Every structure is written in structure tokens, then in C-alpha cells.
Amino acid sequence: MTAPPEGKLAIHLATIQADFPSTPPPIKAICTLARSQSWRSAFNSLRALAAETHPLSPLARAPPRSRSEISFSMKIDSHHHFWRYNTDDFGWISDAMARIRRDYLPVDLAPELVARAIDGCIAVQARMTTEETRWLLELADKSPFIKGVVGWVPLSEKSVSAELDRFAAHPRLKGIRHVVQGQPAGFLDNPAFNAGIREVTARKLVYDILIFANQLEEATRFVDRHPNQVFVLDHIAKPVVQGSPDVIWMKQIRDLARRENVACKFSGVVTEIPGFASWTPEQIHPYFDIVLKAFGPQRLMFGSDWPPCLVNSEYARWHQTVEGFTTRLSDSDRARILGDTAAEWYRL
Numbered sequence: 428m429t430a431p432p433e434g435k436l437a438i439h440l441a442t443i444q445a446d447f448p449s450t451p452p453p454i455k456a457i458c459t460l461a462r463s464q465s466w467r468s469a470f471n472s473l474r475a476l477a478a479e480t481h482p483l484s485p486l487a488r489a490p491p492r493s494r495s496e497i498s499f500s501m502k503i504d505s506h507h508h509f510w511r512y513n514t515d516d517f518g519w520i521s522d523a524m525a526r527i528r529r530d531y532l533p534v535d536l537a538p539e540l541v542a543r544a545i546d547g548c549i550a551v552q553a554r555m556t557t558e559e560t561r562w563l564l565e566l567a568d569k570s571p572f573i574k575g576v577v578g579w580v581p582l583s584e585k586s587v588s589a590e591l592d593r594f595a596a597h598p599r600l601k602g603i604r605h606v607v608q609g610q611p612a613g614f615l616d617n618p619a620f621n622a623g624i625r626e627v628t629a630r631k632l633v634y635d636i637l638i639f640a641n642q643l644e645e646a647t648r649f650v651d652r653h654p655n656q657v658f659v660l661d662h663i664a665k666p667v668v669q670g671s672p673d674v675i676w677m678k679q680i681r682d683l684a685r686r687e688n689v690a691c692k693f694s695g696v697v698t699e700i701p702g703f704a705s706w707t708p709e710q711i712h713p714y715f716d717i718v719l720k721a722f723g724p725q726r727l728m729f730g731s732d733w734p735p736c737l738v739n740s741e742y743a744r745w746h747q748t749v750e751g752f753t754t755r756l757s758d759s760d761r762a763r764i765l766g767d768t769a770a771e772w773y774r775l
Contacts, residue, residue, distance in 0.1 A: 500762035500765075500766050500767050500770075501546040501547065501766045501767070501770050501775070502543075502544060502545045502546050502765050502766040503545065503546065503547055503548065503549065503574065503728070503729070503765075503766040503769040503770055503775065504540065504545050504547075504548040504549070504729065504730060504731045504733070504746075505548075505549050505659075505692050505694070505728040505729060505730040505768075505769035505773070506549060506551055506661065506662075506692050506694045506695070506730030506731060506732050507536060507548055507549070507550060507551065507730070507731050507732065507733040507734075508531065508550065508551055508552075508553040508732075508733070508734065508735070509531055509532055509533065509536075509550055509553075509563065509566060510530065510531055510553050510554070511530045511532075512527075512528055512529050512530050512531075516554050517553075523702075523703060523738070524703075524735070524738045526737055526738055527734045527735060527737055527738060531733075531734045532566075533566055533569070533570040533572075533573065535734075536548065536733060537570075537572065539731075539733065539742040539743065540572060542742075542743055543742070543743060543746045543747075545746070545766075546572070546574075546766065547571075547572045547573070547574035547775065548572060548573060548574065549573075549574060549575045549576070549577060549601065549730075549769065549773060549775075550563050550566065550567065550573050550575070550576050550577070551576075551577040551604060551635065551661075552577060552578050552579040552604050554579070555579045555605065555606055556579065557578075557579065557580060557581070557590060557594075559578070559579065560576070560578030560579055560580065560594055560600075561594075563576045563578060564576055564578070564594065564597045564599055564600060567597075567599040568599075573599065574599070574770075574773075574775040575599055575600075575601035575602070575773045575775055576597075576599050576600050576601060576602075577601060577602035577603065577604050577633065577635050578594060578600060578602075578603060578604070579603065579604060579605065580594065580603055580623075581623075582603070582605055582619075582620050582623030582624065582626075582627070583617065583619040583620045583622075583623055584619075584623075587622075587623045587626050588626050591603075591626055591627065591630055591632075592630075595630045595632065600632065601632065601633055601773040601774065601775070602632050602633030602634060602635055602659070602773065603627050603632055603633070603634055603635070604634070604635035604636075604637055604661075605620075605637070606637055607636070607637055607638050607642065607646075608637050608638050608639045608642070608665065609639065610642075612642075612645065613645070614645075615642075615645050615646060615648070615649035616645070616648070616649070621649075621652055621653075624652075624653055624656060625653070627656065628653060628655055628656040631657075632657075633657045633658070633659055633772060633773055634656055634657070634658050634659075635658075635659050635660075635661050636649075636650075636658055636659065636660045636661060636664075636689075637661045637662070638660075638661075638664055638665070639664065639665050640664045640665055640666040640667070640673065640675075640676045640679070640680075642664070643664050643676070643679035643680060643682075643683060644679055646660075646664075646683060647679070647682055647683045647686070650683065650686050650688070650689055651686070653688075654688065655688075656688060657688055657690075657772060658686075658688060658689045658690070659689070659690045659691070659692060659728075659772060659773075660680075660683065660689060660690070660691045660692065661692050661694065661695065661730075662692060662694050662695030662696065662699070662730075662732065663680065663691060663692070663693060663694075663695075663696065663714060663718050664676065664679075664680055664683075665695060665699050666699060666714070667699055667701065668696055668697070668699045668700045668706075668710070668711070668714065669700065669701055671713065672713055672714055672717055677717055680717070680718065680721055681717075681721045684718075684721035684722045684726070687726075689722075689726070690722065690726040690727065690728060690768060690772050691718050691721075691722045691726060691727050691728070692728050692729075692730040693714075693715060693718060693727060693728070693729055693730065693749060693764070694729070694730025694731060694732040694736075695730070695732040695735070695736070696711055696714060697711070697736060697739040697740045697745065698732065698735055698736060698738060698739055700739060703738050703739040704739075706739070706740075708748045708751060708752070711748065711752075712752060715749070715752045719752075719764075724756065724759075724760035724761075724763040724764050724768065725763055725768060726768060726772075727763070727764050727768060728763075728764060728766075728768040728769040728772070729746070729749050729750075729764055729765050729766070729769075730769075731745055731746065749764075749765075750765065753765065
């Protein structure tokens, strides 16, 4: 189905905030056009206005939208983050990643979504605090293009049930994630953590699996304990992206993909290139082909991993790269990867 003009309009209005210091008079007429005729006409009008006043903005640089580009499906970015930067919470942002040592908020993401004609996104936790979960839901209340939130709760604590009930009352909470990457071996075998996952299952929420490639075998055991839980694997399990794909990663991710309650995000790939070295689509394509064959379009979804991706790729380049990988697929399979899979699995 086509996303309603009001949904796309919300992104346009957020973009206007970023691109224009004050709202120019023609904006009201353009907004009326979006409601009464088509978002495509409104987009092209906004683009022309941005080109005149702010020619370097993402909206001004975006190509005009033709009728053939209007899909009957939603385009979704299944994975991105927001934060207010500080050194205590984001010490993992090294000197090599200095570009992202700043705040990243909805007003920063909105122009990127508009430029790529993306209808909405899923905000994912970056800090393991309930305060951040509350904040992300507040952002979703104010920004209609945030279609869902994957938050954090203390899964191993006795308070998990009450915390889940508190946040699950919000319709935009779609899932829970814990930063398991880098945890000691056996973390996912912990009985208390698994009890917390059963509470997630009871509330019909997704659990996002964030691991390194060397934790895939443990993650598969973990998934097998929870056959009724919906899982989404983040960042194709973060293999080192250098040369040909690692044979152990290939074997283990295929094994995990045999579990039909697991989907996969094609995201966070270029940041796994050692030293954030320059890259070409040809280097990345084999990784896409492996997870496409393993999970199929019904269980594979695009994610930007913005803003971390910015240390090695602009938003538009990454989306264009993944979109390019799908061109040989059928229209329905492309729609799945670029939005429909995320919309279904996260119940957007």
C-alpha cells in the first residue's frame, strides 16, 4: 500500500526545519498540494525551493521523483540511532570515528530520508539505559517518521516485567536490544537473561541480536531456546569485511538462517572494514548475496546504521548501494528488502 501523504509530509516538514531558517511563504501551498494531490509533486516542489535557497542541502541535491519511483510499498530504514553526545556514554567513539562526536537528532536524519524517498525508520538503542528508551519514545511522539523504537530494559533483573509493561504501553515500542557484542562467552546462556527474553516473547516484541561473528554459534543456541520469539539479527553479525567472506561466518550465518523466526538486517557493514578503508560496491556485494540466499527477501531488510555509518559512508551512498544490489530482483522482492520486511517483522 502507498504510505499516506501525511506520513511523507511529516518528513518533509522536518526537513524544512533543517534546511530553512524560517518557513518561506510557498511552503503552505506545497503542503496543501501534498495532501490533495501527490507527495511526488510536493517533493519536487520542495526540492526546487531548497535548490534556490540552500543548494548544498540533502533535499536540494536529491534527484526529482518520477512516477515510476512511486512504490506501493513503504521504504523503511530498519536501523539507525539518535543521541546527544557525551564522552561518558559514548566512549566507544574512537578518534578514528571523530566525525560522529556530536549530537544526532531527528532533524539531522529527516533530510537524508527525504533525499532517498524513505518513508520511515526504526530508532534503535545506543545506550543500555531505560532513560534512553523513554527518550526515544518521546522522539517518536514528536516525529511521525520514526515508525518504531527498539529500546533497552534490564533483561536479567527482576524488574524486567514491570519495565516492559511500562514501555510496551507505548505503541511505537517494537522491540528490545541488549549490547551482547563483546560480552564474555556464554552470556546468552545465562538463565536470568533467558528468563527476560521470555518476558519479551509474552509481549510480542522483537528481540534484536547484536553480536560479533564469533558469537554466532552461541546465538543459534540462544535462538533455539525461544522458538516463539521473533528475532532480528543486526549488521549480519558484524563479520570482518576484508577480501572474500570468512568461511566460518558463512557457515554459521547460514545455520542461524535456517531458524525461520530470525530475520537479518543488511546494515553496519562498511564500518566492519578494517581501518574504515575506502570501499566499492563490488567488495560488499558478496556479503549481500550470502545473506540474501540464506534468509531470502522475506527475512532480509535494509538498515543504514546511521550515524555510525558516516565514518565510512554517506547515508545516500549506502542506501544507493543496497538499492543497486536489488535491481536484479523482482519488484516484490526489492520491496521486501527495502521496506516491507521491516514493516512486517516490526509490525509498523
